[in-house]
Amino acid sequence: MQKKLIGIDIGGTTIKMALFDATGTMLDKWQIPTNTEANGVSIPDEMVASIKKRLADKKQDSGELLGIGIGVPGPVDDLVVKRAVNLGWSDFPLKQLMEKRLNIPVVLLNDANAAALGELWQGSADQLRDIVFVTLGTGVGGGIIVDGKILNGRHASGGEIGHIPVQSEETRLCGCGNTNCLECYGSAKGMLKTMNQLAGEEVVSNTKEIFALIAQGDSRAQEALTITIDYLARAIAGILNTLDPEELVMGGGVSEAGEAFLTPLKTALDQYTFPQISGHIQLRKAALGNDAGVYGAAYQVLNAIEVVNV
Template sequence: MTVNNQMTKIIGVDIGGTSIKFALIDTSRGIERKWLIPTNISEKGIYISDEICSSICETLGEKGLTKVAGIGIGVPGSISSDGKTVVRAVNLDWKEVPLKNIIENKLGIDVCLLNDANAAALGEMWKGAAQGKRNLLFVTLGTGVGGGIVLNGEVLNGCHSAGGEIGHIPVRSDENRLCGCGGRNCLETFASANGLSLSMRKKLEEVNEMWSEITPPIIFEQAAKKDGLALQVLDDFTELLGQALAGIMNTIDVEEIIVGGGLSEAGSDLLAPLTEKIDCYVFPQIKHQFSVKKALLGNEAGIYGAAYAYLSMKQLN
């Protein structure tokens, strides 16, 4: 899909557990204004939609605008197949919230909803590290592991709005790690920032060693100093993640993997060994025929992607 860039103003919204990020975007010029408000999760998040609408109205008034073409909203949860309802968003304490209709009825502006990781994937494709590509796997390595799959320029949402939930790929392990989804030994219990820190803590306990603090940056720092335990933990980390991503690559055969989230700040210290691990397990025709890149847009990926999703929806309709 080619985005029509004829002076269209839209708003991208990225709802997070602690803040809601907004951007007023001119499709031909980029972001004109960014702002954010705290996420009010009190009383099961019933005030969030009102506060989104109030913030948008206030900003449009300050810009002298009465209306924009549309609004794209990324949500940290699953979206119904008809694109109207937030099926579940644990961090917001939402279940079956008809957010599209709520916002449209209050503002009189068309709304497009999508999962926040899918939004970030589209953002990186449109304006970020995967610009010019139409087939990619987007991976976020933060508190958990998120993902978005883009095929032929469109997000793979799935029949149950669970497409791209790569953090919940099961991992074979002698351990028994409980995941936030209720499952055991999901990928994100090992391959997230929390999972990496837990693995390091367990490794240190095995040898009765203690560090004053255990965080991913410290683990990478110790590995750079050739600390044997840190090197072993990171090797196990990239092995598990590499196997999972290789399995996805063997299934969808995309041209790029984009890695975002806090752990991506390790740069080549993470991406180089991860690429090597993926290469060990991908199908021969894929080996060395893909790239692994760090995401470029950071916190702007979701708002760009939400806006792009709205533009895609309008052109398809």
């Protein structure tokens, strides 16, 4: 009997779910709306109902499930979701609630960490065990994997790459409450702010417009990109110098610019990394897109029960 896994990625508007076999082949994928009413109290019941219905519709035996992995937008430990602001959760016993209703093992992890594990498991052509994953969207997220295991940290805050403090002549307030975190300057939002400051007015509303201007030879857009990349490269170089991983993976909306973004980032990283690392950085764009989270959540089940050894 082929054992199966379910990976779940809880987002602010949708909850993505997928069924996998133990080799990482996706067998089915579906989603439901995220019901955040009453501080998300009904989310576990709605996920359980959806899973039961989907398995029944597809004539899948729940007895074949090794477990369920759930990626959550916030810090988690082995038992509870410490905080998920967008869902209204605080010290929420998600694991216990799901296991009681389904009688199936459940593991929890942060959503960015789940995406990192997904890229490790199925995003790379090589079988790797050490990667740094950075996602650049509205903010800057990340996941650090060492020896095949996600680094969650003592306070469930491992991989918070976006909150590395940076030096700047100006002051920008971060959503976390601190000032001048990396995501204030290195995110899509940060790049837009830099571009509009250079222009002295609001000339762009998304990073696609910045890269389009760069392609047309716009000097201010090029300067905005150079400034953004310098902040990112200094911070990421510190991580690479500390961990010396096998691969650096860039995801999120900004990475969709492809080589227009990755090439200058690689050049800057080579400038700031330790000489033994410089020139040897394996850098790639994330391959799994929005599916990375469900892949990684499922893979965490395998990690938790040590079924595979990759």
